[in-house]
Amino acid sequence: QTCLLIGTEKDLDVKTSKYNALNFLPMNLFEQFQRLANAYFLFLLFLQLIPQISSLAWYTTVVPLMVVLSITAVKDFISAFFPPSIVKIRLWHAGIQGSLSCRIVTEKWMNVQVGDIIKLENNQIVTADILLLSSSEPYSLTYIETAELDGETNLKVKQAISVTSEMEDNLKLLSAFDGEVRCESPNNKLDKFTGILMYKGKNYILNHDRLILRGCVIRNTDWCYGLVIFTGPDTKVMQNSGKSTFKRTHIDHLMNVLVLWIFLFLGCMCFLLAVGHYIWENNKGYYFQDYLPWEDYVSSSVFSATLIFWSYFIILNTMVPISLYVSVEIIRLGNSFYINWDQKMFYEPKNMPAQARTTTLNEELGQVKYVFSDKTGTLTQNIMIFNKCSINGILYGMSLVSLGRYIPKEKVDFSYNKLADPKFSFYDKTLVEVVKKGDHWVHLFFLSLSLCHTVISEEKVEGELVYQAQSPDEGALVTAARNFGFVFRSRTSETIMVVEMGKTRIYQLLAILDFSNTRKRMSVIVRTPENRILLFCKGADTILCQLLHPSCRSLKDITMDHLDDFASDGLRTLMLAYRELDSAFFQDWSKKHSEACLSLENRENKISIVYEEIERDLMLLGATAIEDKLQDGVPETILTLNKAKIKIWVLTGDKQETAVNIAYACNIFEDEMDEIFIVEGNNGETVGGELRSAREKMKPGSLLESDPVNSYLTTKPQPPFKIPEEVPSGSYGLIINGYSLAHALEGNLELELLRTACMCKGVICCRMTPLQKAQVVELVKKYKKVVTLAIGDGANDVSMIKAAHIGVGISGQEGMQAMLSSDYAFSQFRYLQRLLLVHGRWSYNRMCKFLSYFFYKNFAFTLVHVWYAFYSGFSAQTVYDTWFITFYNLIYTSLPVLGLSLFDQDVNETWSLRFPELYEPGQHNLYFNKKEFVKCLLHGIYSSFVLFFIPMGTVYNSEISDYQSFSLIVQTSLLCVVTMQVLSGREEGKEGGKISLETTYWTMISHVFTWGSLGFYFCILFFLYSDGLCLLFPDTFQFLGVARNTLNLPQMWLSVVLSIILCMLPVIGYQFLKPLFWPIIDRIHHCMRHPLPYPIRTKLKHTASRRSAYAFSHKQGFGALITSGKTVKAKLPKRNSSHYKR
Amino acid sequence: MAMNYNAKDEVDGGPPCPPGGTAKTRRPDNTAFKQQRLPAWQPILTAGTVLPTFFIIGLIFIPIGIGIFVTSNNIREIEIDYTGTDPSSPCYKCLSPNVTPCICTINFTLDQSFEGNVFMYYGLSNFYQNHRRYVKSRDDGQLNGDPSALLNPSKECEPYRRNEDKPIAPCGAIANSMFNDTLELFQVGNASDLMPITLKKKGIAWWTDKNVKFRNPPGTDPLEERFKGTTKPVNWVKPVYMLDSDEDNNGFINEDFIVWMRTAALPTFRKLYRLIERKNDLHPTLPAGRYYLNITYNYPVHSFDGRKRMILSTISWMGGKNPFLGIAYITIGSISFLLGVVLLVINHKYRNSSNTADITI
Secondary structure, eight states: OOBOOOOEEEEEEOOOOOOOTTTHHHHHHHHHHHSHHHHHHHHHHHHHHSTTTOOSOTHHHHHHHHHHHHHHHHHHHHHHHSOOGGGEEEEEEOOOBOOTTOOOOOOOGGGOOTTOEEEEETTOBOOSEEEEEEESSGGGEEEEEOHHHHSOOSEEEEEOOHHHHTTTTOHHHHHTOOOEEEEOOOOSOTTOOOEEEEETTEEEEEOGGGEEOTTOEEESOSEEEEEEEEOGGGSHHHHHSOOOOOOOOHHHHHHHHHHHHHHHHHHHHHHHHHHHHHHHIIIIITGGGGTSOOOTTOOSHHHHHHHHHHHHHHHGGGGSOTHHHHHHHHHHHHHHHHHHHOGGGOBGGGTBOOEEOOSSOGGGGGGEEEEEEOSTTTTEEEEEEEEEEEETTEEESOOHHHHOTTSOOOOOOOTTOTTOOTTOOOOOHHHHHHHHHTOHHHHHHHHHHHHSSOOEEEEEETTEEEEEOSSHHHHHHHHHHHHTTEEEEEEOSSEEEEEETTEEEEEEEEEEEOOOTTTOEEEEEEEOTTSOEEEEEEEOHHHHHHTBOGGGHHHHHHHHHHHHHHHHTTOEEEEEEEEEEOHHHHHHHHHHHHHHHHOSSSHHHHHHHHHHHHSOSBEEEEEEEEEEEEOTTHHHHHHHHHHTTOEEEEEOSSOHHHHHHHHHHTTSSOTTOSEEEEEOOSSHHHHHHHHHHHHHHHSTTTTSTTSHHHHHHHHOOOSSOOOOOOOOSSOEEEEEEHHHHHHHTSTTHHHHHHHHHHHSSEEEEESOOHHHHHHHHHHHHHHSOSEEEEEEOSGGGHHHHHHSSEEEEEOOSSOOHHHHTOSEEESOTTHHHIIIIIIIHHHHHHHHHHHHHHHHHHHHHHHHHHHHHTTTTTOOOOSSOHHHHHHIIIIITHHHHHHHHHHOOSSOHHHHHHOGGGGHHHHTTOSSSHHHHHHHHHHHHHHHHHHHHHHHHHHTTSSOOBHHHHHHHHHHHHHHHHHHHHHSOOEEOSTTOOEEOSOOOEEHHHHHHHHHHHHHHHHHHHHHTSHHHHHHSTTTOOOTTHHHHHTTOHHHHHHHHHHHHHHHHHHHHHHHHHHHHOHHHHHHHHHHHSOOOOOOOOOOOOOOSOOOOBOOOOOTTHHHHHHTTTTSOOOOOOOOOGGGOO | OOOOOOHHHHOSSSOOOOTTSOOOOOOOOOOTTTTTOOOEEOOOOOHHHHHHHHHHHHHHHHHHHHHHHHHHHHSOEEEEEOOOOSTTSGGGGGGSTTSSSEEEEEEEEESSOBOSOEEEEEEEESOOTTOHHHHTOSOHHHHTTOHHHHHSOOGGGTTSSEETTEEBSSOSHHHHTOOOOEEEEEEEOTTSOEEEOOOBOSSOSOHHIIIIIOOOOSSSSOHHHHTTTOBOOTTOSSOGGGSOSSGGGSGGGOHHHHHHHSOBSSSSEEEEEEEEOOOOSSSOSBOSEEEEEEEEEOOOOGGGTOEEEEEEEEOBTTBSOOHHHHHHHHHHHHHHHHHHHHHHHHHHHHHHHHHHTOOOO
16 A cells, blocks of 8 residues: 655755764774774784883883874764764655555655655656656656756656556555556666556556656656655666775875885884894893893893894884874865865855865875866856847847956846846847847747747746746747747647737747757748748758758858857857748648658658758748856866866766867867867777777877887786876867767777877767766776866766766755765866865875875984994884883974974965966876885985984093983984974975975964974973972883983083084985976976966967857757647646645 | 745755845855965075075084084093903903902003093993893882882892892892992102092982982981891992991982993993092192002903993083084084085076076066
């Protein structure tokens, strides 16, 4: 028994947390110790508890470990119990329930189960895959919009099978519905569905026309009932969205590799020192037993050396600093907050600030090389605007370029027309004046617009027309006609009612010559009230030109000029024409038409031949230009990103024409490009051939064996290989559609595709399924050592957002699917350049500086022990006080480095945006890589050498000879040196890349952090070495009085100054020489010296060449639907529906 | 019909706007901190700043180095190795452990008189007082006079924790190996008569050590009573409460003991042994001439190739004789200066070409 329900909407908290109050602590600890680093420190702790090898007090590890664990635990706690507000997902709940009382119950979508019957209403977003049973529209048609799924904005029709549509909204019948559906198992094919409905002993075939998919929006349909087939993860959209994987950055991977390297290095060191110990024990220790006997358990120096190995393992563990991971997290968190706080990424109209939904990917934003962008809703606003027109050779509508986009313009007053759409705006008064004057051609032009279309109108309130257009272009055209006084008011299957300048006229609709992809035009034939038969045709200019009557040749030339202008503004154009038909001729044609329609064989062909017979000798009316409105700043953004050597690929579900048009409009394709390749083969061979020939053209010789990449590929067939960058001979573009892509993504062709596509400056993939989008992203990820970013707004982008290294969600017009699975979210495409060039670049620089510095400071810190080993009998004696070791990473050096990595800016934001070239080093990962790491290691070794031998020279055989004073000198020098290193440092890099380890940007906070922490060190020093503390715990705090006695010795300060200078001199020299040989540093320095450049307005070049921009994003078959009368609502008496209400 | 709402208006990612249009704006605060616009100082290394730095460092370091070097050279210091490994040495006889007590005398000559306070050190070489096991082999609680630690010393003291079932005071390898040679100094007068030189044994330890860190077990009884129940370290001849007759310098607060307990950083070290205070302004503390060093040789170092030395030294404002710092300063100063010149040349050669390609805006 199934009953139904109606929807209302409620906020719903989606709790994703695995914790609750009770299990938090044990579970969190368990999880934390699963991390390698933490487990390692736990292991170290156990080692330290073994007295025989314990070379460090237990608290040196416990204190940092506790701090680290509690910071992470607090972070986890906050994210588990105080999730950021965005986790609150608004879900629609439309209802469902199985109770015997046959009521309509409201339920949350979350609770909807397979087999429930639910009721959907107009404008609802469907969140399950639903088999349509019945709807309010005639023939149980239901209109849906699938922009979320495929990016197409036109309406689509679904129809219920007749048996179920009879139930309409009769609750009794519906609740008694006991059909059984057998269907395929959940899969990701959006355009296929097969199943059988067994109902009342009969079987009915089900196909995808009966299925409303999750992510669709119900339009133009008051209500419909459906049976839930798939829910949640089984739905087609979710099946397409790919697995969400935990994303880690390249730096993360590098860090893990480096930590392994350090482990190896550590092992080697310990081994060497153990060998040293063995030799020492044999040569010296053995004889020194008078004063220092071997322990009972030590039988030989080999055994002793084995113990020493582990003792050194404990001492040198600070090379793998426990605080590394925590500090990295803190830095990333801080940089994420900067993104959230950025006012320049706040979108006022939607009250929507940018959101860093993931806090672990920041530095990757500074390394992006490929951007995969959706088109609809991301690049475009998904709004069509009637922008200009050319009527009878006269151009109306002002040029965008001459006006400038931002100059306020005066809107045309349409108050003379009561039926005008208030939202429509037009800026050329002359056209209105001409209309009012009653110009014949202009009237005919608008009449044609108001007649020749497949729009359906709705007039719920008198005078308030709502158009349901199948494509937004058409909607824009009919709305334009409506505003200028030719209002399309309603239609039946045989008539069209038009209000012409206030007068209602009814045209008889004789035929609709429907649109098809090959025809690229549509026509209507109408009989006017004056009994004239007119044919109105609109279509692509390239097609329509050939059908014109020879007499309008001169007009055609002028109009073509205008079309060129339109195209150069990136507008979508259409040509309009008409023809007056002779009644007899039409009768004759009509007969042929009916015959053709009835013929069984080759019907399509025959019909189109018949159509061609009548669609000729047309008289040109004019042309329209529609702006597919781009989001603000899109072309500028793409230009900037291109300069930063970021490649942009558009992956869209939309048609090729529309996609290419947008690609030109937003600078992805340029007219200066040498060639644009189109891949549209229908099988693997042709596609492969097309790809290969394209590559041959871009880089002659690239198909030969001798090509380095080819020979590389033949020699290295192991799967995880990367294809090196290939440089084409010019700038090229590539267009590939979904069908060809399916072939290209198969097996051996994927490499061809990748190599060809990666050489192109811009790539457009159209007609893509969501899964294909992900596949393309995966392909690039797999074979290219680059960081990819996917940006999109719809449910169809979820898969690629999840697949890419970084997913960016545009919080678009509808739905939040994309945003919810994204890592970063904002509401305008143009914020992308700020995210990458400013925040990404800073984050990357900061992270790199942090890592180099962090590794350096720990090497310098730890390796001093190694030098000391040579003078302390390799006995694993530490140089420093144990408390210094405990606090070194935690307190003494953490603040300066945090200051560095949270506040540093090598160049300010204005310069980052002005010189996108500054972004390039990040893409090649120049600022921190294995080479840089080795440099850090060498630098650390040098510093530790200086830091040990200068103090040693100072105290050697002198009156300050005691160990504790020596410790104090070394640790004070160390701290001064590493702190100085923050403020002045090194620059490294190769091939123009560079990093300055120094803080280049000194804010007050950096000052406080740096000097404060140095001062803090001395305070702690006096505290730790104070009488009281030492008397309370004499065994733990042994350094009583050392600070007082040693800090006033001049030798000590002379030695500290000497260490600092000796550590800094080579660094300063190196850094000074660097810009002489690497000019990019010069540029950065220049930028630093001149904080504010003069703003330059990017001048947008508009493409000059002509493109056939056919404006229909249309589907075939609507014409037939209209003439058959199915779309016309029967004026059924409205039933009293009060009993549905709650 | 049921509720009619427009999906477009509702699902915009923002919070639902309460009716009345008083929607709370989520615009981020416009603070310098949040917008990363904090005023900042950006130091840049240019020829104008770096080159002078190098020269200035050179110009500062070289004079300092010379100053330190001269000061260090003016310090009078004499070092006498009395280990006795050389058969010709008077202490050669003491190498054999059978001769006890063994007293040997070494004579030496001061070419120049020592003025001001003179410090007398003993120096050991190849003695690993910084070995980890050695360093930790002590009980600071016991040394601080903790009665419980006195009778139950820390495990760290093993194997010098207990002897014959009695706790050792002071326990541990450090205390056990305390230096116990006695050094005496005599000036050879004009008539070859020996004038003993007063060696002051107080004031050689840090004040903090003597008064805070090291304390005898509490009580008013004689020291012997307070140390009751403990035994002397294995190597020691006398128990700890008999180190000195002076009550203020006996037991754990004996300064020789305290100095020894402050372990050395390196295997070659010197420790302060005695002070020779200057007499008055007219006479040098140690006039030039011949001296006798009288050694009661108790401390064997021969077995591990160790060396023993006696050092007499005056001090200056920067402590004792230390040629290292002076030489290091002069070297670094010169290197810095040289680097400055080299950089200047390089800068001249390359900067011109790179500067011409300045950024054109």
